Amino acid sequence: MKKKKTDSTSARGKSASTGKDESQNGKGVDIGTMFVKCANKEKEQIAFRSQRNAFFGVEHTDFTKNILNNSRVKYIIKENELYVVGDEALEFANMFNKETRRPLSMGVISPTEKEALPMVELLIKSVIGKPSYTGEIAYYSVPGEPLDAGFNILYHEKMLDGFLKTLGYTPKPINEGHAVILSELAQEDFTGIGLSFGGGMVNVCLSFMSVPIFKFSVAKAGDWIDQQVSMAVNETASRVSAIKETSLDLSKEKDLSKIESALSIYYNHLIEYVIESIKEEFAKAKKLPRIAKPISIILSGGTSLPKGFSHRFKQILDHLKLPVPVGAVRMASQPLRSVAKGALVAASVDEGKK
Amino acid sequence: MISGSEAEVVNSVARFKSATKDQISKELGFSSGYVGFLCKYLVRKGYLAYANRHYSLTSVAIKTLLKEGTPKIDRKLLEEIAGEVGRKIGGEIKKAVKLIKIPTAAAETKKETEQRINIKTDFSFPVDDESASLESNVEKIGAKLEKQRFDIDKSVELFKKLQKRGKG
Secondary structure (H helix, E strand, C coil): CCCCECCCCCCCCECCCCCCECECCCEEEEECCCEEEEEEEECCEEEEEEEECCEEEECCCHHHHHHHHHCCCCEEEECCEEEEECHHHHHHHHHCCCCCECCEECCEECCCCCCHHHHHHHHHHHHHCCCCECCEEEEEEECCCECCCCCCCHHHHHHHHHHHHHCCEEEEEEEHHHHHHHHHCHHHCCCEEEEEECCCCEEEEEEECCEEEEEEEECCCHHHHHHHHHHHHCCCHHHHHHHHHHCCECCCCCCCCHHHHHHHHHHHHHHHHHHHHHHHHHHHCCCCCCCCCCEEEEEECHHHCCECHHHHHHHHHHHHCCCCCEEEEEECCCCCCHHHHHHHHHHHHHHHHC | CCCHHHHHHHHHHHHHCEECHHHHHHHHCCCHHHHHHHHHHHHHCCCEEEECCEEEECHHHHHHHHHHCCCCCCHHHHHHHHHHHHHHHCHHHHHHHHHHHHHHHHHHHHHHHHHHCCCCCCCCCCCCCHHHHCEECHHHHCCEEEEEECCCHHHHHHHHHHHHHHHC
C-alpha cells in the first residue's frame, strides 16, 4: 500500500531543532475508564500522550470561558453546557464537593452518560492525532469479557474501531491484560499473567509464549473501591479517589485514618476477589499448556499504584494460592503506561510486516 | 458475587442459623472489627438480616447464592436451610426453592450455546466524529506529553519471531 503522508498535528512528535516529524509508524492506545493514553515511538524514546477521562459541568458564561482559557483549563461546550475536561474536572468536583462525570463506565462507553461518545472521541483525537499515513496501524485496548457483569464489550469495541477508521487509521483491538504482557514479559518469552487494575475493571490475561490462554475482566476495580469507601465513611467518591491517588500507603498498619482503614479493607477485598476469579478460570480452562517454569505475574494500572500494593497482593496470593507455581510477582516498570506500551509493541510488529 | 471471606461469614451464619458478631469472629478466627465490617456489607447487599444483635440469612441470600454458584459457599447447608424455611412457611417458598435450580441450568445452556455458535459475519462501519462540531480548547491545549527512553525493539523482534513460529 502506498503510504500517503498527512499533516502533522500537536499529537505528532516533531524535533525541536529540525521541525521534522521524528515519530515512527504504529500507535498503541489505552482507552481506560480513568485515562486515555497513546504511545508512539520517537527515535529512542516513547512519547506518551494522555488525558484524564472525566468531565464536570460548570456555569456557562463568557466570563467562565475566558477564565478557563486563560488558565489553560480544558473545556468543551455542548448544547450551551460548559464542561471542564480532564484532570481539572476532578479538582472542580472536589471544590464543589460533587462527583465528576465519566464517559466510560466499567471499562466501556457509558450507556447512561449521554455525552459519552463525543467526549471519548474528543479525548482519543487529542492523544492520537492524525495518522502519519492513511491506514497507519493503531492497536487499541479492549477489556476482556466481564465475568461478573451482564454486558459484553462488542458495542464498545465496534464504536472505537469505527471511530479510529474515520480518523484514517487501521484499528486493531488488543486485550488489556495481553498488552501488559507484551509490555513487560519479553524476558519470560511473554509467558505469565498480566493484570491491569484500572478504574472500572480489572483485566486479567494468562499468556503462554505470547498466546493468550484465557483472558477476562471483573467489573470491580478502583471506582468500586471509591464507591464502597464513600458509602462507608460518608465522603464523595471523588474525594476518596483523590486520597487514594495521592497518599494511600497500603503497607501502613498503624494510625490509619477512617478513610485509609476503609480503603485498606476494600483493597484486600478486591485483591482476594481477583485471585479467586483467576483460580476459577484455571479450573474452567480445558487445555492448559505445560509450563515448565514458575510463571511471573505483572501488576499494572492506576489502582495498583498505592505504596505497598504488590506486597499486599503477594501476601493474599500466598494465602489463597494458584494451581500453578508462581515465580516473581512484580509491578510493571511504568504501571500507568504498560497497556499503551504493549499495544505499541503489537502495532510496531504489524507495521514491520508492511 | 461475593468474595471468599464474605462467603465464609455466610456459611458461618448458616451453621448458627442466627449468630452474633462474636460467635462468627470466634468460629472463623477473623477479628471482630473485620467481621462487623463484612456483616454490615452483607446486610447492605441484602444477604444478611440483623435484629437483636444477631445476624441471620435472608431468603434472598439463599436464592441468590445458590443461583450464582458462588465459590466457597456451602451449597448443601444452604439447600438444607432453604428446605427448612420452605417447610416452615409453606408452599410458596417451596416453589421458590425449586425455582432456584432453573436459572443455573439455563445460564449453563446459554453459555454452551454461545460457545457452540461461532459468529462469522462482522458489522464494521465508520463512526461519525460527533466531537467535530463541539466548541472546545482541548485540541489547542493538547494532551499531557511525557517521553521516556524505552527499548521496545527487542520485544518487537521476539513477538515477531514467536508469531512466525506459531504460524509455522
